[in-house]
Amino acid sequence: MNNTTVTGLVATTPKHVVTTDGVQITSFRLAVASDKHATNWYTVTMFNQLAINAAISISKSDRIVVTGDLRIRDWDNGERAGTSVEIEATALGHDLAYGSSVFTKTMLVEANA
Amino acid sequence: MNNTTVTGLVATTPKHVVTTDGVQITSFRLAVASDKHATNWYTVTMFNQLAINAAISISKSDRIVVTGDLRIRDWDNGERAGTSVEIEATALGHDLAYGSSVFTKTMLVEANA
Amino acid sequence: MNNTTVTGLVATTPKHVVTTDGVQITSFRLAVASDKHATNWYTVTMFNQLAINAAISISKSDRIVVTGDLRIRDWDNGERAGTSVEIEATALGHDLAYGSSVFTKTMLVEANA
Amino acid sequence: MNNTTVTGLVATTPKHVVTTDGVQITSFRLAVASDKHATNWYTVTMFNQLAINAAISISKSDRIVVTGDLRIRDWDNGERAGTSVEIEATALGHDLAYGSSVFTKTMLVEANA
Numbered sequence: 267m268n269n270t271t272v273t274g275l276v277a278t279t280p281k282h283v284v285t286t287d288g289v290q291i292t293s294f295r296l297a298v299a300s301d302k303h304a305t306n307w308y309t310v311t312m313f314n315q316l317a318i319n320a321a322i323s324i325s326k327s328d329r330i331v332v333t334g335d336l337r338i339r340d341w342d343n344g345e346r347a348g349t350s351v352e353i354e355a356t357a358l359g360h361d362l363a364y365g366s367s368v369f370t371k372t373m374l375v376e377a378n379a
Numbered sequence: 380m381n382n383t384t385v386t387g388l389v390a391t392t393p394k395h396v397v398t399t400d401g402v403q404i405t406s407f408r409l410a411v412a413s414d415k416h417a418t419n420w421y422t423v424t425m426f427n428q429l430a431i432n433a434a435i436s437i438s439k440s441d442r443i444v445v446t447g448d449l450r451i452r453d454w455d456n457g458e459r460a461g462t463s464v465e466i467e468a469t470a471l472g473h474d475l476a477y478g479s480s481v482f483t484k485t486m487l488v489e490a491n492a
Numbered sequence: 493m494n495n496t497t498v499t500g501l502v503a504t505t506p507k508h509v510v511t512t513d514g515v516q517i518t519s520f521r522l523a524v525a526s527d528k529h530a531t532n533w534y535t536v537t538m539f540n541q542l543a544i545n546a547a548i549s550i551s552k553s554d555r556i557v558v559t560g561d562l563r564i565r566d567w568d569n570g571e572r573a574g575t576s577v578e579i580e581a582t583a584l585g586h587d588l589a590y591g592s593s594v595f596t597k598t599m600l601v602e603a604n605a
Numbered sequence: 606m607n608n609t610t611v612t613g614l615v616a617t618t619p620k621h622v623v624t625t626d627g628v629q630i631t632s633f634r635l636a637v638a639s640d641k642h643a644t645n646w647y648t649v650t651m652f653n654q655l656a657i658n659a660a661i662s663i664s665k666s667d668r669i670v671v672t673g674d675l676r677i678r679d680w681d682n683g684e685r686a687g688t689s690v691e692i693e694a695t696a697l698g699h700d701l702a703y704g705s706s707v708f709t710k711t712m713l714v715e716a717n718a
Contacts, residue, residue, distance in 0.1 A: 383495075413563055414494075449496065
């Protein structure tokens, strides 16, 4: 069990890709204020309809609330190695503590997406 | 510690009030699908800038993600008694799993609010 | 999604029952300090091996940490009506912030339980 | 906001130190099963009475439930660099889904600790 919820600032322009087998993926970096005046950095990733809507809706410097599964991965590409901390989002939205939003429900067009 | 995060359907038109000493309060009922095909009902309450933005942005039947503090209160008004389950929201937004949103950041007008 | 984690004080002696089809169920009331000096009251319920171990291990007035699914249910028995707030625990333990514990792993005897 | 709750397997013998100004600190590595058959690795750290009780109570290979604040830190010691993912525990206990425990409340000796 690794559910987590964070609120933070979108730090990069969301990157939206469609895989060759049609999977929609959106990801961006998120800066989350931690206690003790430090910042936690996450990569937030999402799929399918959430990926499509986030790519349309989210811009760099937006404030969001996101909930999902936390993943910690060690990586090594031969030249460099590191650890990535990722949230696979199950839900996310603009944080109304920082602004207002106009919402348009998605018509069910997943079959055409 | 009673933090909780839920995603659900706004079930009532948000009610926005300003107290005589100027506190902004918005509240609505939220239906959250639980496991076993049951529904959890919450009263979601928020204050200040979040209350103002939610009153502008949230409509009945919107899908949202909300995080905050859970409060369980027994009440008794002489005629009837019951238990209310409330989330005092610290952050909330439209759930982009169900639609797209256009976000406008709040100018810092808290001093005038 | 209704996951929640709380820390609190066990307020009743745990009740342990076995249903006619062999399901182990343990439950007790839990008092959780909320903000603003109020208390949230939960019924904590658990099943199977967790129910067996909790019945052996947990006493009234113990301090515990519990994580699980939140359920809010309206009930009406004809004479009275009310709302119950329940956590179906997926994991729980004595809170080491308040004491020490000696742990004995369960042998895999579920087939005989 | 970076609260998180995880359940997992203690992967190292807890290390307990007392700083020169008397702060009790305990830490260990925790392996948490993630979805998709992967494992998240955390460093779990705790202070004061929780550190003392955890040092007495927790052994390598124990199953625990822990809740606390997540911290993600990049580090660089000149020779190597990396990212650490840490939970500063506010509560933790042996997970009764995997065993039974005998609990002894701490007498209030914090003033002498």
